[in-house]
Amino acid sequence: MVTGAASGIGAALVAELASRGMAVVVADIDEAGAQRVAEELRSHGARAIGVGVDVSDPESVAALAVASYAEFGSVELLCNNAGVLLFGAVADSSIGDWRWLSSVNVEGTLNCLHAFLPAMRRASGWRHVMNTSSAHAFLPDTSHTALYSATKHAILGLSFGLRAELTPDGIGVTTLCPGQVATRILDSQRSRPEVFGQHAAEPFGTGVIPLAIEPDEVARAAVDGIARQDELVFALPDFGxxxxxxxxxxxxxxxxxxxxxxxxxxxxxxxxxxxxx
Ligand SMILES: NC(=O)c1ccc[n+]([C@@H]2O[C@H](COP(=O)([O-])OP(=O)(O)OC[C@H]3O[C@@H](n4cnc5c(N)ncnc54)[C@H](O)[C@@H]3O)[C@@H](O)[C@H]2O)c1
Structure with a gap:
């Protein structure tokens, strides 16, 4: 089960997992996009369903878990990948900016863990969680991405603790830290709900990050790392x-x-x- 799978790294992850024989749940707030990605995978012979979910909403995530188990009976791999990015100095940011970023990037991950982990822990055999953080969790200078970086630091701390907690259950935990990846992340506010206030200005436009690696390269590195039970996976452009x-x-x-x-x-x-x- 992969969240944020209608686009970018998540879409590449479900394609990579399907190519290695896994049945996949393609989950995203962009339900039509999730259905499109799942349909494309099915047309290549994979088992896939698309599900609309807002990871920041515990009820929506609980429904995603019900749909996932109803379709496939078990979940072996939980990829908490949905995430949003916002640039801007701390002093210029609104509390709504922070609440939106943290509700998706941090609470979204927690909601999925709460919804999926109980059944995963009761199961046996190979099981794994992958959380998508960012290279930003390792940068000393995060000016203009401080809020985003704070959410990705949170994912790192959460994942390290979770790995220790889930070891006795035989469940592995990997933290994925991509660098610049050519996705739609600069246009994250396309899914920003009104309740978090006005959209913030986008100083770098809403196009694709330049000089970036391709999402499928990130997905290959991530899935290889999951297979090796790596604690941390970096996927970065060579030049940087x-x-x-x-x-x-x-x-x-x-x-x-x-x-x-x-x-x-x-x-x-x-x-x-x-x-x-
Ligand atoms: N692109 C990069 O350079 C980069 C670098 C480091 C980390 N990341 C992380 O990778 C992850 C994937 O981002 P991406 O680059 O593929 O961006 P993307 O914008 O292409 O994909 C993100 C997906 O998350 C979905 N999403 C947003 N809010 C959601 C919500 N509330 N519930 C469910 N789905 C939601 C979006 O609809 C979108 O399909 C994010 O966690 C991001 O922070 C990206």
Whole structure:
């Protein structure tokens, strides 16, 4: 079951999974798009259904779980992939911007976990959860994407904790962190409900991210990582790899520097390896 599967990375994920023999639930707030993707997969011999869902709505997600189990009887792989992006400085953002981003990116993931995990935990055999975060969860400078990055940091924290919690049940958890991918993510506000207020300005237009990798490349990396039970999967454009690596190192350096300052504050002999909160 893949959310956000009418477009971009989600659509590529269901195609990749179907090509490897899985039956797929194509779930998206764009119900017509989800039906189109499912129809296309069926025309190539796959087992697929399209389902309309708003992941931010627990009742809608509960109905998705009912439809998934009614059609296929079990769910082995839950891909919490639906997500939206908004650019803008924190000070210029509205609380509605934040609520929309977090209701889809964070609460959407939680709603799906709550709806699908009970039955997945009762089942046996191979089972796995994949949550789509972002390379943004590893960037030290997230200016103009701070709200989005905050939601993707949340997914990283949620996924790491979830992996530890689900290990005793034999359920694997993978966090997918794509970089720039050629999808419709810049036009995320096409599905923004009115209740979250006016659409924010889009400083980079609503086209496709330039100099980006293709969604099917991300999907292949993701499914290979799931098969290996990887904790973390990066899918990034080659040209940005060195810059990304140095940004990740900056994050490590920041922590090292802060730990050195912390250690210098402690009275001699008190530096111990206790629990850190
Ligand atoms: N494209 C990138 O460069 C990039 C980079 C890092 C992470 N990501 C993440 O990848 C995931 C997929 O995004 P994408 O790039 O394929 O974008 P996309 O816009 O092409 O696809 C996102 C899909 O999510 C659906 N969606 C939006 N709100 C929803 C809701 N409330 N309920 C159900 N479905 C909803 C949209 O209708 C759309 O089909 C997102 O979580 C995004 O944050 C994308």
């Amino acid at each position: 790899l060195d810059q990304f690596r140095s940004q990740v190192e900056q994050m490590g350096q920041m922590a090292d520097d802060a730990l050195a300052v912390h250690a210098a504050r402690l009275p001699q002999g008190e530096e111990s390896a206790g629990s850190v909160n």
